[in-house]
Amino acid sequence: MIKKSFPNNFLWGGAIAANQAEGGYNEGNKGLSVQDTVRYNKNLNRKDLSTVKKFSSETIKQALQEKDNLESYPKRRGIEFYKYYKEDIALFKEMGFKVFRLSIAWSRIFPNGDELEPNEEGLAFYDQVFDELQKQDIEPLVTISHFEMPLGLVEEYGGWQNRKLIEFYVRYAKVLFNRYKDKVKHWITFNEINAVNFTPFTSSGLVKDRIENYQQATFQAAHHQFVASALAVQEARKIISDVKIGCMIARFTTYPATPKPEDIMQMTHDDQYKNFFFTDVQVRGYYPSYMNRYFIENNITIEKVEGDNSILKKGTVDFVAFSYYMSMISSANPEHLEQTAGNLVGGIKNPYLEASDWGWQIDPIGLRYSLNQLYDRYQKPLFIVENGIGAIDKLEPNEEIHDSYRIDYFKKHIEQMREAIIDGVDLMGYTMWSPIDIISSGTSEMSKRYGFIYVDQNDDGSGTLKRYRKDSFYWYKKVIESNGEQLD
Template sequence: MKQESIFPENFLWGGAIAACQAEGAYGQYGRGMAVSDISFYDSQIDRQDLAKHRNVTTQKIEEAMADSGTTRYPKRHGIDFYHRYKEDIALCAEMGFKVFRFSMAWSRIFPTGEELTPNQEGLDFYDAVLTEIEKYGMEPLVTISHFEMPLALVNQYKGWTDRKVIDLFVRFADCLFTNFGQRVTYWISFNEMNAGRFSTFKSTGVVADKTDNYIQDCYQAVHHQFIAAALVTKRLHEINPAGKMGCMIARFTTYAATCKPEDVLQMMHDDQYDNFFYTDVMIRGTYPGYMNRFFKDNGVSIIWEEGDKALLKEYTADYLAFSYYVSNVSSAQPNELDVTDANLKKSLKNPYLESSAWGWQIDPKGLRYTLNNLYDRYQVPLFIVENGIGAEDTVEADGSVHDPYRIDYLQRHLEQMKEALVDGVDLIGYTTWSSIDIVSSGTSEMSKRYGFIYVDQDDDGNGTLNRIRKDSFYWYQQVIKSNGADLSVS
């Protein structure tokens, strides 16, 4: 008997990648150096210690600039999507993708960020990628900024701390809209806007040893990104009124460690500072009142310019996108609980949840809670644009890749998405992280694999780069074909 789907008929099933983790072609075809090119791989650093992987100093930037190789800096070679995009997109189409999320690298279009004219080779590449996506009837979902701003803007302006970067970013976005605005409906301004709080350099370009007031510069940089997001939303709607600009955060769903009022209050603050501050500004269009006390307590004074408040209010995001991997625990006495560095940021362990090999705590029910929580607060369409599990996959002697852990993870999260739909949540799409194995964002290793498609490459960049369909490839193909009705494992 055929199962009936509760997913909308036009639900956008798909997967995601990022230019800085997939493209490769470092230093070729006019691309300039990006912040992602500083990300190094070091097997001696505990893979769960993300803080050490993210620690960027002026010295490390100088060392990276002096090293033209790719071995120590794996994001420079990625998985060679630049030359293999046709094969990769065809495989995604074979799964039945309705949408393919990717980013257009700023440094491939404007190598230093300050050029007056774009690099035509970069535009030609993304034109070809869009053509391939359109060939299979998929919707492109384009992230404008995904941890890949030109490094020159870090060295010249200290990243987003300088308001001049707003104009440079708007020029970049305007170039994308002018060239591709009629071909792309769904856009995201900034990947995980709240990453300025947990992965500062990749998100904002702020380097701790280049600033006299680190927290001030971090939040000033975020303010400039808010203004930039409003301006590019305005510009998109002018060029293509049917275009949709989404805002995005890494969702840190959090629970109180106990029912003590102090823990519940801490949970509220963690939710506000980690999540709602960013979405309140980009969806509601104003700075929330609770941030006034936070700024006062932490010595932060945001510098506003005339017109900023009006821009934020008028040009809010059309939909709310988010990544969901883990949930967290809040406590007024954090020293009394175990800690993990692995949940995207340092956080308290939840004793009721299992963890992945990387220490990320798995919480499918938290996704249902998150969907309801966000929809109740904002009443705008929601889009899950990242969800998945990083794991070490093994190629068997017969060339197959069995990944039941990935199927189990995704299956349980999809079941909770169904529950949220019954709850009345307006969910328009789901792009897993990732569609294909790519270089890890956090640790820059290849061993941490998320995709439905195995890429034959090791942590040092060695391998054939051959693509292999995993068991999860066929499972997700079945899920999409049934529009989410059939989540079973054959």
């Protein structure tokens, strides 16, 4: 039989990250995270605004000297979800959310990262959030580590290149599973785990000027995260009987620049190294053979200890989650081709696609292609946990926000999701990014807005923080009410 629509139990919702939304960076005994060192540079133009990739010992030192500076470090204030969570969850309920993806700030639970006992104030905060979600009949989908590891694990251990972090992560995960086992049934171990190759500081705590062999360190960090993820999967199944726990990547969908065999081969390698390596290990439970040649040719040696391979095999995930924002182009000779921006990393411009205000290429059909490719490869349920468009929104004098461009973006992507389901893909849910305006991950600005809910806050932190419903808010409400049938 052919499925012709979204399943009745399809999980519609939205997603945020603690470091972009919560604020309260110095409340409830929270420690500093890597994101508390991300500085917003108002003097840079939009094209050059990304700050995530430019970290050194000096930038960390400066951030520690400016602990009370909220204007220059926007992720320390977020949109104050820490205080407004009840109001925001009520708005999600009004839209009809079935699921809400959020992350837990690791440094709220273990302020330095290596403590033996967790911080009760941090645990109590998330109890309140989950209780409010339960009250509103919204299921939480929780990311254990979403680019917000404690800064102490960077300063004292060198980040995820140090095997000790496996122990600290598993301790942290077990605390979460035991505390919230009756409140949270869906988990993700690491957000966009393949980001270690593109944003190694915020994803893995690697500081470039402290590392001799940077590429070696990134793959060693990835290995430690693989092991930590697999151990967390095993612990979750011991503690939570009906748990569903998945992995997540940033999906870099790629096409060959031309039909030349060299370009098609480059596309194959890009898919392997940027995407499939990370899901192959977590879904299949072992390192794929195509990485052997890559490691040899790049002088990379993964240091494993006895038992690692067995851990990976036993800790495979239940579902595959991914973010999808744009597609890319692969070329064996990219030097003379026009470049454009994208999620985590830029790439070659596709002349057949439109782009967002930030240069991200808009490709709804690429989402269908990705869903088919991932499901054919793994035969596991898929979950789209990020998809959205950053844009400049205008609050009108009558307090309305007309964002037809956002509605058009989501309509076209949801249409392709339905097509993928007809193709036979097992798609369990969709949490768009982000249901409410939050601080941008890559640029740390507020002007780059993703939400169906407008937050009155400027890049410098000024504003009332009042929430306003955009046109897209009412549109998504109809989408959920109709289970994806009403898109106009």
